[in-house]
Amino acid sequence: METPAPRTMWRLVLALLCLQLGEGLLRIPLKKGRSMREVMRENGVLESFLKGLKGDPGRKYLPSNAVAYEPLTNYLNSFYFGEISIGTPPQNFLVLFDTGSSNLWVPSTYCQTPACESHAMFNCSLSSTFSDIGVTYTLRYGFGDLSVVLGSDTVTIQNIVVKNQEFGLSLDEPSNPFYYLDFDGILGMAYPGVGISGYNTLIQNMMQQNQLTEPIFSFYYSRNPTYNYGGEVILGGVDPQLYTGEVLWTPVVQEIYWKIGIEEFSIGPSATGWCSQGCHGIVDTGTFLLTIPGQFMSTFLQQLGAEESDDGYIVDCSSVPSMPTLYFAISGAQLSLPPSVYVLNNDGVCNVGVESTYVSSTNGQPLWILGNVFLRQYYSIFDIANNRVGFALSA
């Protein structure tokens, strides 16, 4: 074959560049982990975990020092996560892309607990772009707390490069649950108000450093995830191939979390009236289950014929097809969740994929958390410039 003349070669290079730019969007493939339940069962700690940890998925939304207790139901499914890198040269981490928190943290070599040592750890001495901030914080999540010290460095996600990003280097991570998590750290994508004050979130810096094509990010969680492909997070836009039909937009009611209004909740054809004074829902990619306001939980389970057990809320698998579809009225539309979506079949044990919270919204509105169970049915779009969330039926 003839070697192309220099001019032609340049054109080729340019064409390739344009192709890449033209595509415009940054797609990060997400993995889905082995279920935490599986790993814990193998390690013989599942029972003590189920009995010992009192959790409430809403507790991370509380101001510090407030306390809310609610029995743990079912945290033990797995999350979706993807790869980022920090530092120069890059050190790689698997992180949970979490719309329910705002900080970025990864395990670090400052931490010597088994939870840290079983994950990728950031060694700041190996990065020429690292700077120490030195302030320590406790970060609170639905499934546990950890302490971090702040530093700043370059964060790279595919071809997005953010310089001088503040992030937490873990100092201490309790084994329960961090040892059992398949991902190393968490990348928060909520509003800055939730994060450590005075520091830009990664999303803010991406915008300030002109790294996003559009001030939008979106999530696709596959309904049939495998370990190697769980879905995608798309930074800077949407991928219309990953959803069908129209996008339903709904405003964010309070720019702290991605919190939206819910006008009504129905179980099959019957409206429950639970949201007659208005309900709020936090769209949270970092919560696995659908979270129901605690005061409605027992009525809800009764209507579904579910029973509480150590393994969560159980139904007979043969009854799943005849169970009611759930409907959320949002911005005048009805978003449905059929039983095939909200009931999780774990090796022949059928769990209703719900848990409850006793945390309510700002003015006492019942609070829902639209977690992965909901987000597998609906592709979700987070529009920063217009403070709105879009939902479309997942492809």
Ligand SMILES: *[C@@H]1O[C@H](CO)[C@@H](O)[C@H](O)[C@H]1NC(C)=O
């Ligand atoms: C971090 O990197 C430094 C510099 O190479 C090295 O001396 C140190 O042992 C590393 N720390 C850990 C805990 O690996």
